[in-house]
Amino acid sequence: MDREIIQLNAVTKSFGAVQALRGVDLSIQPGQALGLVGHNGAGKSTLMHVLTGTIAPTTGSIASGGGARPDYGVAIAKRLGIRCVFQELSLCPNLTVAENTRIMHPRLRGFGWRRRAGRLITRQLDTMFPDHGIRSDTVISDLSIGRRQMVEIARAFTTTDDPLRLVILDEPTSSLDPSTSRQLLAFTRRFVADGGATILISHLLHEILDYCDRIVVMRDGRVVADEGTAAFDRAKLIVTMGGAAEGHAAEAPVSAATVAAEGPARVRYRPKGETGGTELTAQAGEIIGLAGLAGHGQSDCLVEVFDAAGGRPGRVSVQGPVALVAGDRQTDGIFPLWSIADNITVRSLGSLTQGPLISPQRADALAESWKQRIGIRTPDIHNNILSLSGGNQQKALFARALGSDAEIILMDDPMRGVDIGTKLDVYGLIREEAARGRTFLWYTTEMDELEHCHRIYIFRNGRIVAALPRAELTEERVIHSSFQEAVA
Amino acid sequence: MSGQLAALSRLRTRPWIWSFLGAALVWALAVILAGGHGAWSVITTAIAFSAFTVLVGLGQMFVITLGPGNIDLSLPANIGLASAVAMKVMDGSDGRIALGLLAAVAAGLVIGIVNYLLIRLLRIPPLIATLSSSFVIRSVGISYGRGLQIKPPLAFADLVVARLGGISVLAVLVLLLSILAGVVLARTVYGRSVLAVGQNIRAARLAGLSVRRVRFLTYALCGALGGLCGALLAGFTGGSSLDVGAEYLLTSIAVVVIGGTSVAGGMANVPGLWGAALMLFMIATLLNSSGLGIGVRDLMTGLIIIAVITLAGGRRSLR
């Protein structure tokens, strides 16, 4: 067996009162596809930051190639050939795809660097995502979040003169649609087969089970299991992760019959420029799924519905207050200077006032109760929102919407980065709230989640091409409608 | 992830302490230089003058908190015009003081609203919108006031310079106003919305806050405070003058940023305004009475500002 690429011994990391890592041993060999799972806030991202040298461990040591590395840091990690696609976007939004590639490679300079960088990244994108449709001279902020993620992933695999031995992918698939995810994972297999190593972090357990040789499970800052994939199945993984949620797992998704699809429509929506065609409608108590490939008009639909709330009915008519759960939390969701509590209560400020002033007690009570209900892992809701792990930030956004007075909840692929246990809890919560009369419009890229919906609208090229009742929902029909034109 | 988040978030709310410390230090130096004379009167004078700086600074602070690019450069012109409006309407008569104040605030309010409309309708950066409008306001001021210095009614002038136990009454009122502003920021829907918009305008909109109304109110508020300040300054300096606001272009921005308000928006700091205003006045006192040449004095002013901010340290990024 080869020598390890890098090895962590008894690494701990604490952020003030929070113990993010409590003594982790980990060693990574070439030719290995390692899967890393664990609940939100288990310490996965922190561990990856230690591996790439962007965070120094509080205690513990790092070794590589047999020798200890006391002064481990970004530069050494780079020399060792360790790359990372961080959970939060690490591209410069104001630069083009090619320029972002150059940021990573000091080698790309001198005359014609832009062309070389463009070729480098385009070739990598072509290899990994044959159908990416990304031009290397496009500015990152003009790309959808999915495409940005593709660029960042592809960039991590490009090489000039420095070595490339280990690529860490921290929830790379959370903003990718399923087919792109499959392309990525297939590529990582090839990369590993050629002698590289990968660490894949994902809350979609099937990805871990299907594509990794070895699985490390983390819980509360510790590694609680580290074995070959063969030793696990889905159920066992959930249990190992701390699977209190196991009980729900078997629970049946909603059945269409539980809701009386009657009464006036709360939401009516027709895409821009459509006169005939299918109209989206939603009544009180309904969970409506928006499906189709990423970027085909689902998010636009949600934003239009959001904007139409309180306005005159027209092409889009909305009756009742709305709240939105953002999927792209960095740009659409969080207020980075604020505490967790402030982030949760911002949508409900109007109803938390006593006289002209907001009551801090009532605000805290609201935040605290939702912290409990949705299980945000933090010692104190007055901590800064960025002290939360990615998944927990997402939960705070859920709490913001569900804790508000909104009758209509718009969800823009909101489960990105949420761990499996919480997901099941949130599904339950959504069902419960729907039963109380709330309406949900739910855009999701995960097939499984559509099972929780009463009715599904499929979007393609900004149009609604199909409406399926829950009973008629099958993966084939969704895929068929999503691709109809190409098939025809 | 740079660690020590909890400690940091405490530190981020603290920079105003440094401006007070700076003010105290400079004050001590000034008193030593004067051989121990006038220690108390330096403080009372500084407080009296700081009232105006803080008043304008409050408006500017709300605007700057709206996020990068938000700034009101029309304040000096606004103050000048408002001073003329106030004095003309008061017309030297004690009975018309309230009317004059109201007129000045209304003038400022209109200016703020026009600023917002320019920003909104022409979709231009606030910097350029308020710069352009300041030119227009200046012309309105000249043709309205003809550059004449109209005297305030006696009662008004007395009120503005009145002191109780050495402390300017006006400063106490402005202090109350700043406390109110602090409460508005922390505890009202409007104030929270300002902070939210300043951090992430898109997220604020999607969180259901009415971005447009918030921006509108903020520019209007800033204008109105400028108008109020213009009227008070006319009383304080003994007459209207179109130039009376000139120094507040830089000063209003300086007290906001030295006071610890984030120029990137989303975080405001009310006590810091007072600390910074006092500090700037103390620096002027120290250097004006030092007998040094103007060149050296300017040099020292700059170095002191940089020294204080360097000691105070800045905010560190979170992740």
Added chain:
Amino acid sequence: ADTSGKRIALSNNYAGNSWRQAMLQSWAQAAKTAISEHQLAAADTFTTPDKEVTTQAAQVQNLILQGYDAIAIDAASPDALNGAVKAACDAHIVVVSFDGIVTAPCAYRIVVDYKKMGEEQVNYLATRFPKGGNLLEIRGLAGTSIDNVIHEGIVAGVAAHPQFKIVGSVEGDWDEATAQKAVASVLSSLPPVVGVVDQGGDGYGAAQAFAAAGRPEPVIIMGNRQDELAWWKQQHDKNGYTTWSATIAPGISSLALWVTQQVLDGKTVPHDLTVPYLQITQADLDQALKTAPVGGVANITYTQQDAIKAIEANSKK
């Protein structure tokens, strides 16, 4: 020569105070007379949006393009406009500067003897306080020539009367509010002062600062603003307060207009004309107050005859 077809422009860099307003009014008054008497075809004014010297330089360059026959300038800087002034001269345009003068040799300058104005302030105080005492100096805008020359005059005056000592010096920027704040900032650290020497226009601000600090009013040399004069009179009526005022009359613009006309007329005019500054003594106070509009400045407007006389007086030297 016939000047009835000539057009002149006034380049001005500020309009926001009473002095400048009076200056513009005097110009307009003289211009109206000149045009109605067919002495000139036009005398337009141009004001820049800021006080910047670079803006004014650009303005002068534009006026060249407009084809004026002459440009009268109240300049923001004596030297920094020289590039533009030289370009004007090269285009055979007559340039006459006043108040804020330019040093380019090709231009004409109508100046007040600022140095003397500074000296006379101290001389006056010497008559009031033969034993001397402490003085506070309020300076103008730092780095400008007028400020420097007046200051030099004051320094020379103090040298001639060594019983006086300047114990404090602040920048008033020729603005009342600024002067008030600057004086207030130093007052508490100052020993008693008997007099305030300044550059005109900031006397009232200084008086306000002394009053606010509860200190006895020293003899403050006044400018020609109505509020200064009114304060002076009020104090005089109350307790016999007496002082002296020295400034440049805004009406100098009208003199500049007529001098320009004379140059265009082909008369020989010396490049440097010195005119007396406007002084107001206790005896003139009531008369001066009568002519000064409320909130405005005491002023005189010159005629063509005055200009011819001034040219003759300066040619003899």
Added chain:
Amino acid sequence: MSGPAALAAEVRSPRPPRQFNARRLFRTALPALSLIIVLLAIRDFNPRAISYFGFNLMLNLAVPVALATVAQLCIITVSDLDLSIGNYVGFIACVTTTWLPTRPWLGAAVILGSIVVYGALGALVQLRQLPSIVVTLGMSFVWLGLALLIRPQPGGTAPSWLAGFMGVHVPFVPFPIVAAVVLAIVMHIVLMKTAFGAVLRGAGGNPAAVARSGWSLLRVKTTAYAMAGVLGSLSGLALVGVSSSAEANMADGYTLLSIAGAILGGAEFVGGRISPVGAVIGALTLQLAAVALNFFQLPELLPGFRIPPEWQVGAQGLILILILAVRALINRGEA
């Protein structure tokens, strides 16, 4: 692979990326559009101005402004702001007129030293994570104080080579236009085209990401500030070349003008979004807007009409607003 993934190749990308580029291109063209509007207005008021001689006169003072604007742009690139550039230009002008003609070595050494100070400021801002606005605000007093120490009264002379350079007669194309075009191209290449410029802009857009890729933010900021120092020095030299003498506060207005020019040219305060060409055009536009005002008359409509003096300042503002309104209209029509 079969099925969906394979099919995806044909149907993905509902919006071809090109469409975005067209909008972006239009946005980049906006500053130039404003400039054209102003030029047309000037031609209408005073056809004589649109000539070799006219451009020389109208624009030679725009050269130092444009230089100060691109200096400011270097700072804006890294998401900072410089409130001291105007006073710095004034300081350099004082140094130039005081020492360059008689003691060129001393003068050159002082200018070089000042550039080093500028770079050190960048380092300070980065090391202590200070708000650049406060630091440069302090520096504005420092530069002004130093300038007043060197040159307590206005005056001095420009070195003859400098005056000669700024007054050079290029055949056919007026010198200021040549200078502006060269400046725009050079800055465009340095900031937008070189590999190094990409890192600078990246540091403005997402400093953490740039640091994670192994770049030293300290070096980046120092470089950006030092570049601003170089360009600011050039601005001071150019200003002296045109005006042939100096005073301490002769360029105070450049601070605001440079920010306004950069923003008018399409730069954003934070996020490293800049346009060097736009900035140069923005500076020219601001300069020419003032010119347009001086020429403003409506001979056909109101013979002999002139803006009364008290409204001339306001007219300047209205002209700016007008230009921006036309821009907004066109922008809206297009969008």
